[in-house]
Amino acid sequence: xxxxxxxxxxxxxxxxxxxxxxxxxxxxxxxxxxxxxxxxxxxxxxxxxxxxxxxxxxxxxxxxxxxxxxxxxxxxxxxxxxxxxxxxxxxxxxxxxxxxxxxxxxxxxxxxxxxxxxxxxxxxxxxxxxxxxxxxxxxxxxxxxxxxxxxxxxxxxxxxxxxxxxxxxxxxxxxxxxxxxxxxxxxxxxxxxxxxxxxxxxxxxxxxxxxxxxxxxxxxxxxxx
Numbered sequence: 001x002x003x004x005x006x007x008x009x010x011x012x013x014x015x016x017x018x019x020x021x022x023x024x025x026x027x028x029x030x031x032x033x034x035x036x037x038x039x040x041x042x043x044x045x046x047x048x049x050x051x052x053x054x055x056x057x058x059x060x061x062x063x064x065x066x067x068x069x070x071x072x073x074x075x076x077x078x079x080x081x082x083x084x085x086x087x088x089x090x091x092x093x094x095x096x097x098x099x100x101x102x103x104x105x106x107x108x109x110x111x112x113x114x115x116x117x118x119x120x121x122x123x124x125x126x127x128x129x130x131x132x133x134x135x136x137x138x139x140x141x142x143x144x145x146x147x148x149x150x151x152x153x154x155x156x157x158x159x160x161x162x163x164x165x166x167x168x169x170x171x172x173x174x175x176x177x178x179x180x181x182x183x184x185x186x187x188x189x190x191x192x193x194x195x196x197x198x199x200x201x202x203x204x205x206x207x208x209x210x211x212x213x214x215x216x217x218x219x220x221x222x223x224x225x
Contacts, residue, residue: 058110091207128142129144
């Protein structure tokens with residue numbers, strides 16, 4: 001774990017030692033410590049960014065979609081030239097069944113990275129993306145942190161499903177929260193409200209999928225693109 005995370009874990013362990021083993025607060029602390037210990041904070045894998053291989057995998061697994069494939073190759077080419085440059089999220093828009101999700105999975109296979117699918121369809125609360133603070137009832141990490149733990153490495157590939165407009169009327173706060181997390185300037189220091197610690201998402205390949213973007217506010221839509 002990074003030094004900042006190690007210090008936070010030590011403080012929580014010190015608190016745990018002073019509490020009765022069966023207390024409600026002790027259970028919360030143990031759950032929090034398990035999350036800290038299970039996160040792949042600095043666990044990485046070697047990325048195979050052979051663009052010829054990626055191109056051949058995409059051509060083999062998908063017919064047509066030339067614009068989407070070309071954009072993916074351009075994105076990976078920039079990452080290869082500048083590995084430490086946080087990249088923008090890619091947004092694939094099209095009707096259901098056109099291969100958006102499977103294209104994201106093919107990119108992960110071509111790069112030899114783990115692939116995690118996240119659904120934010122109908123999400124109207126940013127806490128589903130960024131987690132719930134430990135001081136509030138129902139505290140838990142958000143979907144992004146859970147996806148990182150599931151992947152087991154810090155630079156996984158993720159498919160963020162967005163099926164049309166939010167289920168409830170009003171401002172799509174959850175969608176906006178996902179868009180903010182995908183921005184290059186904030187992804188390196190993404191802070192989940194439950195963990196309360198920065199998590200580097202800048203090297204994850206985030207592919208956003210949407211059936212339509214007409215109902216997304218302009219500011220959120222431009223951030224997603």
